[in-house]
Amino acid sequence: MYGNDFQAPGEHAPEETAIDGSRIRAHDLDAQFQAIIEGDGRIEPRDAMPEAYRKTLIRQIAQHAHSEIIGMQPEGNWISRAPSLRRKAILMAKVQDEAGHGLYLYAAAETLGADRADLLDMLHNGRQKYSSIFNYPTLTWADMGAIGWLVDGAAIVNQVPLCRCSYGPYARAMIRVCKEESFHQRQGFEILHTLSHGTPEQHAMAQDAVDRWWWPSLMMFGPPDTESPNSAQSMAWGIKRFSNDDLRQRFVDMTVPQAEALGLTLPDPDLTWNAERGHHDFGEIDFTELFEVIKGNGPCNRQRMEQRRGSHQDGAWVRDAAAAYAEKQTARAAGQETAA
Amino acid sequence: MTEPPFEPAEPTLAGTQDLTAAGGHGAVPTSGVPTEQAPAAAARREWPLWEVFVRAKRGLSHVHVGSLHAPDAAMAVRNARDLYTRRQEGVSIWVLPAGQITASSPDEKDAFFEPAGDKIYRHPTFYDVPEGVEHL
Numbered sequence: 001m002y003g004n005d006f007q008a009p010g011e012h013a014p015e016e017t018a019i020d021g022s023r024i025r026a027h028d029l030d031a032q033f034q035a036i037i038e039g040d041g042r043i044e045p046r047d048a049m050p051e052a053y054r055k056t057l058i059r060q061i062a063q064h065a066h067s068e069i070i071g072m073q074p075e076g077n078w079i080s081r082a083p084s085l086r087r088k089a090i091l092m093a094k095v096q097d098e099a100g101h102g103l104y105l106y107a108a109a110e111t112l113g114a115d116r117a118d119l120l121d122m123l124h125n126g127r128q129k130y131s132s133i134f135n136y137p138t139l140t141w142a143d144m145g146a147i148g149w150l151v152d153g154a155a156i157v158n159q160v161p162l163c164r165c166s167y168g169p170y171a172r173a174m175i176r177v178c179k180e181e182s183f184h185q186r187q188g189f190e191i192l193h194t195l196s197h198g199t200p201e202q203h204a205m206a207q208d209a210v211d212r213w214w215w216p217s218l219m220m221f222g223p224p225d226t227e228s229p230n231s232a233q234s235m236a237w238g239i240k241r242f243s244n245d246d247l248r249q250r251f252v253d254m255t256v257p258q259a260e261a262l263g264l265t266l267p268d269p270d271l272t273w274n275a276e277r278g279h280h281d282f283g284e285i286d287f288t289e290l291f292e293v294i295k296g297n298g299p300c301n302r303q304r305m306e307q308r309r310g311s312h313q314d315g316a317w318v319r320d321a322a323a324a325y326a327e328k329q330t331a332r333a334a335g336q337e338t339a340a
Numbered sequence: 341m342t343e344p345p346f347e348p349a350e351p352t353l354a355g356t357q358d359l360t361a362a363g364g365h366g367a368v369p370t371s372g373v374p375t376e377q378a379p380a381a382a383a384r385r386e387w388p389l390w391e392v393f394v395r396a397k398r399g400l401s402h403v404h405v406g407s408l409h410a411p412d413a414a415m416a417v418r419n420a421r422d423l424y425t426r427r428q429e430g431v432s433i434w435v436l437p438a439g440q441i442t443a444s445s446p447d448e449k450d451a452f453f454e455p456a457g458d459k460i461y462r463h464p465t466f467y468d469v470p471e472g473v474e475h476l
Binding site for chain 2: 027033046055056058059060062063067068071093096097098103104107108110111114115116117118121122128129130131132134145151154155158159169172173180213219220221222223230234244290313319322323325326329330
C-alpha cells in the first residue's frame, strides 16, 4: 500500500468527485488511464482507474495469492518424509517461498483497497477459488519432482508475462516471484533426473509422477482461447499479455526437450514436432476434468479446504495474543508518557 | 462466526464462468467471483499494515519493497526479514505504519510537478559549449 488516502468502496467512481455536477473530471481521469495503458505505462495504486479494472485485478491477484497458499499443502505433505536432509532443507525453503509469494500478492491486492482478512474469508468460504492443480494428490516422492518441474514450470510461463502487467504493484510482486520460481523448477527437475537415472523402480516412480501431472499441468493454462471470453478485455488492459493457447504451446515446446534430457516420456501419443508450424502438436485436453475439479469434485478439494480452514482457526489464538500484547505495550507506553 | 450465504457459480464448458491462465499459478475463474466481502465481516481486530524499506547493501539507500501485516513494530521487522530478505536481499530494514505516510497528491498526477517542467535550463545539457572546450 502506498499511503492512506484510499477512497472507501462505493466512493470510487470518479463521477462522484466531479465539481458542479460536471462529468469533465471523470472524463479526464478516464482519458489519463487510457493514455497510460496505451503508452504501455504502469498504473499505480493511487491513480484513477475504471472500477472494472480494479475488480478484475483484485479477483486475479487474490486468487493467485490463494493458489500460492494452498500450494503449500501438497508439498508440505512430504517434508517429514524427504529422502535426505538436503532434500528436506530444499523442500522447506520452497514451501516457505510459496507462503512468501502468497504474502507478496495479498499485499499487492491491498494496494487496490482490498482487505487481506476479507480475501482470506472468501477463500475459506469458497467464494473465491485457487488453482485447480493443487487439488491433485502427491502420492510419491517423485511428485515433488513433477510439481517443481511441470507445475512450477507452467507457472513460470504464466507468470513471466505478468512481470510486465500494467498494474505496478502486481508486476513488481511477480518479478520477485519469478526470480524465486526458477529455483523451484530446477530442484524439481533435479529430483526427477536423479530418480530417472536411479534404479528401475525409481525410474518407474518418476515416470508415474510425470504421467499423472502432465495433463493437469496443461490445464493450468485455462480453457482454449475460443472459450475464454474475458481474455480480450484483460489483454486490452495490459493485464494479460498472451492468450491461454499461446502460453500452453510455449510450455509444451519448452518441456519436450527437457523430458528427453530426463529420459522420461510425456504421456501423449499425439505429441509430435510439426515442422510447418515450428511447434509441437499435442493431443486434445479433457477440459471437462478441469471444470469438475474447479467445481469441487477433484481428488483433494475437500481435504485442502479443511486443512486451510483448520490452520487458520488453529492460528487464531496466536494472532489474538500478538494483537493483545501489542495493545498492552502501546497502552503502557502511553501511560508512561502521561506520567512523565 | 456466521458465513455469508455461498452460492457458487456453476462452471460449464460453454464458458458461463471464464478462466484465465493469468491467474499465475494456474487457471482460476475470472467471472462469478466476488472481490468484496459482505460488510458484516469488517468488525475484526486486524494487525495493522506496515510499509517495508530495505537497504540492499552498504552504500545504497533504503528502497520500498512492499508491505505486510504485523501486530507491532518489532514483529513487523522480523516478518519483513522473513518475507523480503530470504535470499540476503538486505542488510538493514525500516518499517513504517502505512497510515503514517503522507503522500504528495491523492492521484499521482502531473500538476504538482508541473513547475519543474519548463525549467530545462536546470540541466547541463541546456547549454551550448564551444567546440574543443573540455572539463566543463
